[in-house]
Amino acid sequence: MYYSRKIPSAAKEDLLCASASIFGPGSHTSLQSPPAAKDRCRLEKFRLGALVSVDTRDFEEFCDFAAGWDIDHQLIGRTRPRMTVAGLIAPGLQLALVEQAAPYSSQGQNPTGMISVAVSLDQRRPMIHRGHSLDQLQVAITRTGEGFELLNRVGAQHFLVSFSQARLEQYAVDVWHDSRLRLRFPDLAHRMRYIEACETILNDVQKQPALLADARAVALLEEKLVENLLLHGYADSTDTNYPSRYHVARRAYRYLLDHLEEVVSIRDLCAVTGASYMTLERGFRETYGMAPQAYIKALRLSRARKELLHPALTTTVTDVALHWGFIELGRFSVQYRQRFGESPSETLRKARGDRWRVVGD
Numbered sequence: 001m002y003y004s005r006k007i008p009s010a011a012k013e014d015l016l017c018a019s020a021s022i023f024g025p026g027s028h029t030s031l032q033s034p035p036a037a038k039d040r041c042r043l044e045k046f047r048l049g050a051l052v053s054v055d056t057r058d059f060e061e062f063c064d065f066a067a068g069w070d071i072d073h074q075l076i077g078r079t080r081p082r083m084t085v086a087g088l089i090a091p092g093l094q095l096a097l098v099e100q101a102a103p104y105s106s107q108g109q110n111p112t113g114m115i116s117v118a119v120s121l122d123q124r125r126p127m128i129h130r131g132h133s134l135d136q137l138q139v140a141i142t143r144t145g146e147g148f149e150l151l152n153r154v155g156a157q158h159f160l161v162s163f164s165q166a167r168l169e170q171y172a173v174d175v176w177h178d179s180r181l182r183l184r185f186p187d188l189a190h191r192m193r194y195i196e197a198c199e200t201i202l203n204d205v206q207k208q209p210a211l212l213a214d215a216r217a218v219a220l221l222e223e224k225l226v227e228n229l230l231l232h233g234y235a236d237s238t239d240t241n242y243p244s245r246y247h248v249a250r251r252a253y254r255y256l257l258d259h260l261e262e263v264v265s266i267r268d269l270c271a272v273t274g275a276s277y278m279t280l281e282r283g284f285r286e287t288y289g290m291a292p293q294a295y296i297k298a299l300r301l302s303r304a305r306k307e308l309l310h311p312a313l314t315t316t317v318t319d320v321a322l323h324w325g326f327i328e329l330g331r332f333s334v335q336y337r338q339r340f341g342e343s344p345s346e347t348l349r350k351a352r353g354d355r356w357r358v359v360g361d
Helices: 009-019 059-063 165-176 188-207 209-213 215-232 244-258 266-273 277-288 292-309 317-323 329-340 344-352
Strands: 040-046 049-056 070-075 083-090 093-100 104-109 114-120 140-143 148-152 156-164
Touching: 040 209, 049 059, 049 209, 059 070, 059 083, 059 292, 070 292, 083 188, 083 215, 093 188, 093 215, 114 165, 114 188, 140 148, 148 277, 156 165, 156 188, 156 215, 165 215, 188 209, 188 215, 209 215, 244 266, 244 277, 244 292, 266 277, 266 292, 277 292, 292 317, 292 329, 292 344, 317 329, 317 344, 329 344
Parallel strands: none
Antiparallel strands: 040 049, 049 083, 070 104, 083 093, 093 156, 104 148, 114 140, 114 156
């Protein structure tokens, strides 16, 4: 069965139970990807997992397919976004090919109990992870509880694979006698073999989706991916102490999340981090792709949109704007339209399906 557009909550609950909280991604030249004519999202469920296909310009819709993930996503500039995803979901495993056409900054947490590994496929669009620009041999690794900060200044195309953390660490002990998982490809040939393994597995499941109904097949898929990652990578002993600007930016970012409903000032951030504004701003630009002021505004716009997309009976545009710190409603509407391509009232009206009268707009 296919579900178009938003996945019903009941279907999401079924998927969460089946997949133990996993995510999927998409769009590659040789892989089956959805047409670009209009937003299209679908989910094909099986006994032990699902195939996911997403083609959308709406990040909130994109997030509907990100079970278990906590993501803050900010566009850089005014380029119209487009996100395509092709992926598979199974217990203890997720494999996804993701492409985002617009420059963006993305932060958050990966699913509990998982280790997530991202490998860029296009070196013309390098990935910046936690303030550090990754070269062709490096991978971005996120463990449960660490949080991730990705920055792609010209969009991105990458494979994202998430494994059971306990299983991957045990496999690393067996293979490397070390569970620390400091991965780095020894050369481009090893990197290409890993990418080809990801592509092959995804293609195989797309052609034979019934594999996701067979427990043995699912176990083999996980085994093959774990093996390819660890055998084509090696324990990277490179010092990972990034410049202190990254730590300043991250501390400020965490403070923003913890105090999002307050009117946080740059002075507050400097006081919390103990850094000068120059250090704070440079760290923010390196890690998140924008100045802290711009980031604060973008974060609040995203939170306002999320509230408008999931309104209560009494929700109004005025209340939402004030709740997220936008005092001047006209400016809020202009900034909102520039960011999301529609007015706040349009978002609220669509979310309600024209069933309720929009109050206070």
